[in-house]
Structure formats: structure tokens, C-alpha cells
Amino acid sequence: MANRLFGGILCWLGFHDFHVITETFSFGGGGIETVECRRCGLRRTRQA
Numbered sequence: 001m002a003n004r005l006f007g008g009i010l011c012w013l014g015f016h017d018f019h020v021i022t023e024t025f026s027f028g029g030g031g032i033e034t035v036e037c038r039r040c041g042l043r044r045t046r047q048a
């Protein structure tokens with residue numbers, strides 16, 4: 001219970017525990033990856 005509460009507070013403050021879901025690579029530039037927070041489920045797309 002305490003770990004879940006502490007994790008929720010961290011996510012609320014912006015400290016997420018992201019892991020990579022998908023990666024797309026391209027030649028001549030950076031790839032794009034989709035990441036998801038393990039605690040709250042927030043998904044983001046970012047350049048790798």
C-alpha cells in the first residue's frame with residue numbers, strides 16, 4: 001500500500017517509471033519510441 005501511494009506521488013510530481021513499448025528506427029536520423037509509465041499507465045512518444 002505504501003509503495004503504491006509513494007509511486008502515485010512520484011508520478012504526480014512528474015517522476016515516471018517509463019519502459020519502451022515500441023521503437024521505430026530511420027536512416028539518417030533518430031528513431032521514434034513509444035514509452036509507458038509502469039505505475040500510472042501514461043504513454044508518450046519521444047525521439048530516440
